[in-house]
Amino acid sequence: MQIRCRGKGIDFGIEMGLEIIKIEPSRVTPQVLFLEGHMEIRGRSISENSTDFYKPLAAWVDAYVDQTEVRTRVVFSFDFINTASTKWIYSIVKRLALYRNVHEMVSIEWYYEKGDEDQYELGQIIHSFIDCPFIFYETEQT
Numbered sequence: 816m817q818i819r820c821r822g823k824g825i826d827f828g829i830e831m832g833l834e835i836i837k838i839e840p841s842r843v844t845p846q847v848l849f850l851e852g853h854m855e856i857r858g859r860s861i862s863e864n865s866t867d868f869y870k871p872l873a874a875w876v877d878a879y880v881d882q883t884e885v886r887t888r889v890v891f892s893f894d895f896i897n898t899a900s901t902k903w904i905y906s907i908v909k910r911l912a913l914y915r916n917v918h919e920m921v922s923i924e925w926y927y928e929k930g931d932e933d934q935y936e937l938g939q940i941i942h943s944f945i946d947c948p949f950i951f952y953e954t955e956q957t
Contacts, residue, residue, distance in 0.1 A: 855890040862899035869903035876910045892926035914948040923949045928956045
């Protein structure tokens with residue numbers, strides 16, 4: 816059974832005891848899809864108040880880590896990201912590192928455009944502080 820609530824670019828649903836979070840991108844916030852086995856944040860993350868945007872996502876990850884034991888693919892792909900958003904992404908990855916058997920159960924994919932050394936280095940920095948498996952993908956510029 817699935818229950819949905821939609822409006823203003825946000826789509827929340829409940830499936831298998833976990834909320835599904837689906838947020839459409841805006842000029843300053845990324846696209847988000849969180850569901851069992853898959854977490855994805857893509858696009859531009861330059862909101863002046865990133866706490867309002869990311870705090871519910873971090874809480875969802877906390878609950879996910881506590882309540883599930885499934886292989887999980889995590890995708891980060893940013894066009895632009897500000898410092899405040901970077902702190903929240905770091906916080907989310909840090910929470911994911913607490914997942915049981917993290918090296919077998921979690922795969923973090925960090926996408927960056929060819930030539931965008933800043934995005935690549937940001938992923939490397941986050942990875943260097945947290946014991947969580949990362950895979951880096953260079954993509955063609957769009």
